[in-house]
Amino acid sequence: MKITMIGTGYVGLVSGACFADFGHDIVCVDKDIAKIAAIEAGRMPIYEPGLDQLVGTNAAAGRLSFTTDLAAGVKGADAIFIAVGTPSRRGDGHADLSYVYAAAREIVEALDGPAVIVTKSTVPVGTGDEVERIARELRPDLDIQVVSNPEFLREGAAIGDFKRPDRVVVGTTGSERAIAIMSQIYRPLNLNQAPLMFTGRRTAELIKYAANAFLATKITFINEMADLCEAVGAEVQDVSRGIGLDNRIGSKFLHAGPGYGGSCFPKDTLALVKTGQDFDAPVRIVETVVQVNDLRKRAMGRKIVKALGGDARGKTVALLGLTFKPNTDDMRDAPSLAIVQALEDAGAKVVAYDPEGMEIAAPMMSNVTMVNSAYEAAAGADALVLVTEWDAFRALDLKRLATSMNAPTLVDLRNIYPVAETQAAGFTLSRVGSLA
Template sequence: MKIAVIGTGYVGLVSGTCFASWGHEVVCVDKNAQKIDGLERGVVPIYEPGLDELVERNSAAGRLSFTCNLAEGLKGASVVFIAVGTPPRAGQGDADLSFVYMAARELAPLIDDDAVVVVKSTVPVGTGDIVQKIIGSVRKTGTFSVASNPEFLREGVAIRDFLEPDRVVIGVEDERARKVLMKLYGAPLEARRTPIVVTQRRTSELTKYAANAFLATKITFINELADLCEQVGSNVSELALGMGLDKRIGTSFLNAGPGYGGSCFPKDTMALLRTAQDYGVAVRIVEETVTANEARKRRMALKVVDALDGDVEGRTIAVLGLTFKPDTDDMRDAPSVPLIETLQRFGATIRAHDPVGMENASRILSDVEFFDDAYECARNADAVVIITEWDSIRKLDLARLKKTMRQAVLIDLRNAFEHGVAEEIGFRVSAIGRSTTARYDGSTTGALPHTSEQVHPGRKREGAHFEIAGGSNDNL
């Protein structure tokens, strides 16, 4: 089957490349000539583990190509995916759909008869109806179909999420579109017995927003419980384990931290709120989630201030990890940004390190000194703040890190380290959802004894830290 994908951003490039790996002939179309030229030379414009190799392999096999010529890309395509950006409108909160509608207007006179146009961009309810009207203004009714097929890709593991999804959702309004999309997804996913959920188009559109809002709420819930844990002297990692082993709850997205970020959760929760407002429906839980998450990002700066005895003016703070999550260079709505900006307003000097995100971070942050080496970043610092739990940061030699610092203060906002070990080395540790002032035996140091591994012997234990299944609070 020949497929055209309009847009070579994160969703379009990953989706097009993965469709090609299933054996389809895929043409990715984009107006950015520099980007297309780079892709033709094998230069991938985003950081996603394994994507560059997959692009190279499918391009060499002749299954994947790139062009700026829309007519050329659409010629002979049975399925046309719209995968352009839908960023939030400045000051509005709702999604900017101008790129989606522009793509619809431009493809309308060029698609083959019986082509299925699929909106893969994350869009509000009813967008497919408008796309259908736009195309229908220049084409006869019944000669095309418009469908919805939201993506559920997590940055850092997007290829696996596409090729091994837990479900595929397609929204259709006619039988032809259903048959084409079932053929597209059915064969490669049949062996995995992956559920393909066929819905009305509007239901499909709403599903993506609803899923992301629910996960954002789950993250915010455990973050607020972490605050409670700090006050009552309990451990949020153990709390999350005790909750998450209940199959009705699950362990994913129960890792307390500095707040969610990325390209999806902040944008999609706001867009869902705006949709609900447009229809006169109250979604109070989502409203509170958005408010609590934004407040948390800046409140984390106060946690750093508290760890330095209430004053950071003139202090040097090393921030390790800048992107909103590991294994991506994405800085969109990253918790590191408001934290750093708040500390700077309080008078702190910021040094920063991230394995791949510093170039993007430098476009957002000012008056920050960036370092390729984490140990150099921490040299003569009064505190180190862990914001993103990259594997390379988790594996840092804490004893070596301490020797480079002016003061041995560690603020671990991801619970990335075994805090008992850090304290033995000489660090003063401030963590998320843990208190050193209330222990069951009345002591002020040391870790609680654990019996959890007897209940769940396969789970890794690090002092008071459990590796919760599902890893980071992953989102796109």
């Protein structure tokens, strides 16, 4: 089938490349001329393992192309996916839908026949209704169906998530033509027995927010349990395992740490809170999750200062990892941003190393010294802080790190290293939700 993808950001580029790998004919459209030129030259705008190879292979095969001409891109398409950004709107926290509606208007005006418009972007309940209103207003002569098809991609594992999904959610108003087209688009997944779930359009829009809010709640819950563990003398990793083995709860997203960040959880939980307020159906649990998570990031800075003896002024703190999670260069709402600010406010000098995120992080952390390795970061430092659990940080030479530091203090915010191993290397260790 011919599919047009509007937007070559995280969702649009990954989805377009994966659809092309299924054998569909994909055109990706973006207004950013420089971005399109870079992609065509093999330079990806984001870091996602395997994406450059996937794009290159399908472009070479003629199944994947790129353009800045939206009108040409949508011509003859069976389905047009909107995959543009929906950031939190300044001032009130609502999702900014201006890019979605602008794309919808351009698509409708450029159509030369019947089409299915699919919102792939994460959008609040009722967005599809407005896209449909725009379509009816601008082109009442055409049969235009509007579908919601939210994405459930984890950064760092997006290609696998797309090709082997837990579920594919498609929200429609009952149009048989739209259902047939969406079924055909996702037909290649039948070999993997991926459940294709058809719902109402508003239901599909809410499923995405509900899923992210629930996962964010699990993260925030175990982080609060970690604080309680430290207060009462318990071990959060054992608590996590003890409750996670219950099939009703599950072990995923029960790893204590410095709080969630990234492109989805912060803005989606906030947007869900605003939706609840707008419809006079407040989601108090999610409101609390948002507040607790914001406070936690700053609290991690205080935890580091405490590990330094309560005084960070004039001391050097080395951070390992800056991105909100490994296998991405995404710095959006990363805990490291709040941690750095807290440390600088306490008078510390900060040095940092991240395998992929330093170029994007540098303008956000103008006073942080970026270095080329974990060992260079640790040299002469008074504390070493493991912020992001990159694989490259899981088997470091602890003795080499300790002997190079001014004071061998390790603050492990991801609980990667066992207590005995770090102490044997000469470190004073501070962990999350632990007796250490």
